[in-house]
Amino acid sequence: MSILNLHNNLETYLILAAVLFGMGIYGLVTRRTLVGMLIASELILVASSINFMAFNRFTAPDPTMGQIFTLFIMAIAAAEAAIGLSITIAVYRNYKSVDTEDLVDLNG
Amino acid sequence: MNPAEWSWLPGVLTANDLSGYADTAVGIIFLIMVATTVIGGIIACSAERLVRAVAGLAACFIGVAAIYYYLNSPFVAIMQMLIYVGAVCIVIAFAIMLATPEDNKKPGPPGPLSGPLGLITAALATFGMIGLALNTMFKVHPKINMGAVKTIGVELLTTHSMVFELISMVLLIAIIGSLVIGRHGRSK
Numbered sequence: 032m033s034i035l036n037l038h039n040n041l042e043t044y045l046i047l048a049a050v051l052f053g054m055g056i057y058g059l060v061t062r063r064t065l066v067g068m069l070i071a072s073e074l075i076l077v078a079s080s081i082n083f084m085a086f087n088r089f090t091a092p093d094p095t096m097g098q099i100f101t102l103f104i105m106a107i108a109a110a111e112a113a114i115g116l117s118i119t120i121a122v123y124r125n126y127k128s129v130d131t132e133d134l135v136d137l138n139g
Numbered sequence: 140m141n142p143a144e145w146s147w148l149p150g151v152l153t154a155n156d157l158s159g160y161a162d163t164a165v166g167i168i169f170l171i172m173v174a175t176t177v178i179g180g181i182i183a184c185s186a187e188r189l190v191r192a193v194a195g196l197a198a199c200f201i202g203v204a205a206i207y208y209y210l211n212s213p214f215v216a217i218m219q220m221l222i223y224v225g226a227v228c229i230v231i232a233f234a235i236m237l238a239t240p241e242d243n244k245k246p247g248p249p250g251p252l253s254g255p256l257g258l259i260t261a262a263l264a265t266f267g268m269i270g271l272a273l274n275t276m277f278k279v280h281p282k283i284n285m286g287a288v289k290t291i292g293v294e295l296l297t298t299h300s301m302v303f304e305l306i307s308m309v310l311l312i313a314i315i316g317s318l319v320i321g322r323h324g325r326s327k
Contacts, residue, residue, distance in 0.1 A: 035166025038209045045272035047173060047206070051180050051199075053265030058184030060257040063250075066234050070183055070192050073227060077203050087286075088210040090279045094286025095294045098215050101207075102295075105222045106306045110313035112227045116234040117317035123238035132250075 044085035051078035065122065065129045069115045076108045169209055176202030189235045197228045214288045 037043045051074055058071025080101045087097020122137075123129050175198055182195025204219040252260065284290055295303055 033166070034170070035163055038166065038169040041277065042272060043173075044206070044210070046269050047176065049265050049268035049272060050177060052268060053261040054180040054184040056264045057257055057261035060252040060260055061185075063253070064189065066189050066231065066238065067192060069234065070189075070196050070231060073196060073223075073231075074180055074183060074199070077200065077223070081203065081206060084207055084210045084212060084215065086277070088212075090277050092280035092283050094211070094282060094284065095290045098212050098286060098291055099295055099299055101212075101215050102218060103302065103306055105218055106310060109222055109226055110310055112230045113313050113317045114320070116230050117321040119234050119238050121320050121323060129238050 041085055041089040044081055044088075048078045048081040048085065051075075051081065063131055065115075065119045065131065068131075069112065069119070072115075073108065073112070076104060076111075080104050168205075172202045172205035172209075174202075175199070176206065189239065190232075193228055193231050193235065196231070197224055200224045200228065211286060214291060 055071045055073075055075035055078060058074060059068055062068045062071055083097045083100050083104070087094055087100075091097055119129055122134065126133055128134075179195045179197070179199030179202060183192050183199055186192040186195060200219060200223040204216045204224070207213075207216040207219055
């Protein structure tokens with residue numbers, strides 16, 4: 032199989048999605064601000080969308096299903112980004128910081 | 140003149156001659172877009188300054204939109220550009236503008252997962268999923284339709300109409316909720 036024919040191969044997309052998911056996990060465990068963690072969680076969501084679309088293109092009988100699912104994931108991601116932004120701003124008003132180590136009171 | 144006779148004329152490229160080049164171009168553009176996605180993702184998860192991380196995230200999302208195009212879904216690719224690149228990245232940029240302290244204070248001691256341990260965690264997740272993807276036999280079903288945009292619209296308003304309505308409720312509640320949370324304590 033030629034390297035130029037990789038786009039017709041299910042495994043290419045699955046590996047790409049796994050790499051993006053790993054980057055999201057890495058960002059989530061190493062970032063020390065709330066905004067950085069928000070960015071990393073977007074990477075994880077996009078990796079799951081790529082998985083849905085890859086299986087939709089190569090194996091699923093009905094190719095509309097994965098596209099609709101991906102659209103729903105996008106809507107949820109937009110809602111999550113809006114809520115995350117407002118929570119970040121509320122935390123910043125109260126603590127004057129978005130560093131996760133300054134927010135230990137929120138541990139409960 | 141019949142197009143089949145053009146091919147022996149010098150300097151005339153027919154569709155048959157070009158088809159090989161078109162396949163090569165498609166493959167090369169795919170590799171470029173995969174590289175854009177991966178490099179953007181690396182910048183997004185590891186850049187020191189958050190503004191650079193958002194720019195990397197936008198590049199990553201543009202690459203992912205191209206990948207959706209390669210997966211026979213131009214509609215989802217357009218939606219990816221509109222929603223992720225156009226809205227989510229801008230929202231995160233607003234979060235950085237509104238909620239980043241002006242004085243760059245020195246961070247405290249790093250947590251246990253911030254060094255090589257975090258890298259090992261991410262590598263375990265990545266290689267676990269890659270191994271799972273390569274060692275599984277996926278059953279391929281024959282397609283029952285083409286997945287055209289018209290079919291998506293019909294399915295969205297018939298089979299999935301309940302979820303469609305629920306997702307609009309979720310979005311409405313998210314907008315109102317974020318306004319309420321964001322307004323609270325504004326006088327401080």
